[in-house]
Amino acid sequence: MEKVQAELKRNRKDTLNNTNANRELKEGNISEQKLMESEEKFSKAFHSSPTLMAITRIKDGYFIDVNSTYCQVLGYSREELIGNTSLELDLWVNPEQRSKFKKKLEEFKKINAIDVEVRTKSGEILMMLFSGDIIYL
Structure with a gap:
């Protein structure tokens, strides 16, 4: 039992x-x-999104992902952007603007609406508003 x-x-x-x-x-x-x-x-x-969006590494602007609006406005294919940096593609009319943007983003972790001049694939200069948030992947 x-x-x-x-x-x-x-x-x-x-x-x-x-x-x-x-x-x-x-x-x-x-x-x-x-x-x-x-x-x-x-x-x-x-x-x-109808807004240009990109996910990049903060240290060098290396493109991880972009949306189709980003590609359409700047004239690049997704494949041309992903795996390259914004500096390699000469997107920043004034690379010093990128340095300032990066510094502010690192300091404040978020930036809203900073005026930036960007060069399209065809060479056209566009004035854009850049915003950014730090995300950890």
């Missing part, structure tokens, strides 16, 4: 452990699903 009770107790404990493990797996899957949904929302908002 004691053996049977001990076995039942062990089985009940194993069942509880399995239930807890299943709950943790389910919660993990829910968290993963929420993360995927959040990433999808960001991607759709970023890529369909």
